[in-house]
Amino acid sequence: MTSVLLVDDQQLVRSGFRLILELEDDLTVVGEAADGAAGVEAARALRPDVVLMDVQMPVVDGIEATRRVVAEGTSRVLVLTTFDDDAYVFDALAAGASGFLLKNADPDHLVDAVRTVASGHALLSPEVTRRVVERMVAGGAAPRTTDAPAVAAGPVAAAPEPAGGPAPGLDRLTARERQVLEQVGRGLSNAEIAGVLFLGEATVKTHVSNVLAKLHLRDRVQAVVYVHRHGLAG
Incomplete structure (x- = not known):
């Protein structure tokens, strides 16, 4: 059973993710948090396999929260956002996220992404992968891999x-x-x-x-x- 923590400042989004994930026999949502600071504390207490992390949240944003969760060394982070922006992609990867997926992804893709990240692999949406490749091949800013799990x-x-x-x-x-x-x-x-x-x-x-x-x-x-x-x- 793969345990998942939902960190998002919108209750409706968390409820939707919970509904999608708990339809699967091998996934269980063990907790929720409405801001990055609470998410870090919940991850420390619950030690979930995967943290679904929003980017823009009060108190502590998702990028910094990701960095703190990854530093604990007990959970992998899958970042989800509505913002299709290079800065978020590279900041999330630099913070040690194992995956980055847009919130408009199909429910099946979300489920597959959780399983992929839980199994120890990295996951990026295809459009994000293309930009990572283009940026790194062009010699631009690249995500720091040394902090990632x-x-x-x-x-x-x-x-x-x-x-x-x-x-x-x-x-x-x-x-x-x-x-x-x-x-x-x-x-x-x-x-x-x-x-x-x-x-x-x-x-x-x-x-x-x-x-x-x-x-x-x-x-x-x-x-x-x-x-x-x-x-x-x-």
Whole structure:
């Protein structure tokens, strides 16, 4: 059972999220908070697997609250907002959020996002992923990964190489792992990669974990950036 804490200053939003999540047999909402400070305290007391965090809230905003929750080391944070703005995306990632999703996402996407973040993976909506890649490949401001929670696949990555530089660690990958990496760079899910490469989904998952470990990448978002930064997308 995955436990979830809802942090949002709008009661109606919290009620809607609770209704969506508690329809699932494997998800349970263990608490709610109406501002960032209360959310931090609730996360400390309840130790949920995932915190759904709004951005604009009174007392303490969602970005700072995310930073404090991540520092506790017990919960992963999925940031949800109505504001489709680059600044929020990069601030949330810099604060250590494991995911960023717009509130206009379908209920199924919200449920999948909670499960993805709870399992230790990073999650960004497709449009957000594109902007992360564009910003980092262009050499603009990038999220700091050293404060973010590490996943089981490998250690936290160092700062990315300048665009167009050599692809560090690529020679450590097998031919199949490189194929999988290229598909991750296209934004494909494990199931989609399995279909493209005619592999089992569990096999793809293993390859992805190996790729992240060998390249010292924290998550799939860093893998996407790696592929585009080093011209491996084809």
